[in-house]
Amino acid sequence: MASVVHERVYTYGWLGILADVSPCHRELIYAKHASGFALASILSPTRNRYYIDVPTGNRMDD
Numbered sequence: 001m002a003s004v005v006h007e008r009v010y011t012y013g014w015l016g017i018l019a020d021v022s023p024c025h026r027e028l029i030y031a032k033h034a035s036g037f038a039l040a041s042i043l044s045p046t047r048n049r050y051y052i053d054v055p056t057g058n059r060m061d062d
Helices: none
Strands: 012-019 029-033 036-044 047-055
Touching: none
Parallel strands: none
Antiparallel strands: 012 047, 029 036, 036 047
């Protein structure tokens, strides 16, 4: 049986930040805009994860 590979290439990547801080809001927050997407996710009362989408060509130094 031959294997099949499905691939999808996106024009953006994710920059994720894990922070030991109090939540900025009591619920999950997300924002969609023509320039991109952002997400603030609550993991615990003292830890949160934040994401923004970035162009795939960007480096961490940028």
